[in-house]
Amino acid sequence: MAEVRIPIGPQHPALKEPERFMITVEGETVVDADIKIGHIHRGIEKLAETKTYVQNQYLTERICGICSFTHTTNFCQVTEYVLGTDPPPRGLYLRTLVNELERIHSHLLWLGVAGHEMGFDTLFMYSWDDREIVQDILEHLTGNRVNYAYNCVGGVRRDITDAQKQMIIRGMDALLERMDYYVKVALNEKTILKRTQGVGILTTEDAKRLCAVGPRLRASNVKVDVRKDDPYAAYGELPFEVITSDTLDVHAQVVVRALETVESIKMCKYMMQNLPAGEIRVKVPKKVGPGEATSHTEAPRGEDIHHLRANGTDKPERLKVRAPTLANILNVQHTLKGANIADIPLVVAGIDPCMGCMDRVLIIDKDRETSKVWEKEELRKYSIEWYEGEPHR
């Protein structure tokens, strides 16, 4: 059968991080996948060299729209490491709290998106509704739903009141109850099982070889979590489990993320019940260094890294950032090989990237010299109908 090349992407103006996949197919099967990224490369590393450390807190916040807090945590930590500053325990607890709230909202968002991709829109409605509980808490706590501007070098910017503490505990209790339902759905729901089991398998060796990170790595049965292996902020004092799964497929990722959310909810509750008293931040000098440091954190999507070299002025000499999606691109390229066209949305959605890449699909049949542009919605509809049409597996 003749091979056909399908470019997917690059972008949707409303979503973040577009990528372009060039897919080569033989009939229904993907035989090769190639990636082009950088469509929204904004030169933030270069820009950071021209901004002061205070301005950079706001710049790094804007690296990602979903996990903005993990980037500011990283930036504040590298600066604190170079300065030799230790934020007060209460500040560290609050920083950890927002990190975990961010993970909960990000995982619930992903669960909804994954449900939508597999044609299970009820799940999308439910999980995005429950996500509002976390979003309301974040808004109360920081003033914003995204880009919280809550972190600062030396601690956090706002203290928490007893009323807010109670609100968080109530919210977490409500979410815990809802998560029971989601875990049950993830483990038993027929639509989910049919669309995700055996799809996008990444073996343990391949996950290690291709340096996968985050839930994708843990779904390949590798017990690595920066929060446990290299504890930062208050993680060293918190009780939590690192969730792994041994089924290696997209279903493993659904289960890992669902159970991880439960752990995060419990951590938030624990932090509210054991919040240390005292200051939330310490004053730090405006000029930093000379010196250099590396910080990495477990973002909702995996390991996130900042490396800072300071030269004694109020601006960094060099700030290096590596966000988790870049590390996961290689394994998507690998798992797409051998997949069905209808599974492309789920395999790509599996790593929780930015869905922008799936917006435009251009199908070119070289032999017949015809081409056809597919919108994302068409690809999604095609994949749902393809599975409804006949039992393919």
Add this chain to the structure above:
Amino acid sequence: MTTQEMVQKLTGSLGAMVDSVESPKERRVYINTKRENLLGVVKHLKEQYGAYHISTITSFDNGDELELLYHVFIDTTFMSIRVKLPKSDPTVNTITPILPGAVLYEREISELMGVKVKGHPDMRLLLLPENWGNKGFPLRKDWVDPRRPEPPATEGGDA
């Protein structure tokens, strides 16, 4: 094993391949080496210490030399292998045969910092647009944006 014990063990086992091994902080180790020994060090870390995860490669422009930090995360220790290259000959061997996960990071340092990676399987542009041509390496300190002149100095207060 504490980080200090790790430093001693590394100094002993890497021997003449490295100039020094140091640890400024718990769970952070810097290995200073020369470019001809880079592959040997990475191979040693993989075979003797079970290294498989390369987190990223950081590049620096230090004036007349370029500096690279290969960040390798082993169990609980974050290691950075430091290599310096003269700007007149910024070539370094690819480490992708040992750690295939480095493939995107090597493309990144090549196009943004102008490091020539020898033996890399795929040197197409990764982040920069395909029509970038020879507009230079954006992360170098002396790079000026060719598409836009410097903004004129503003007169008076805030606009």
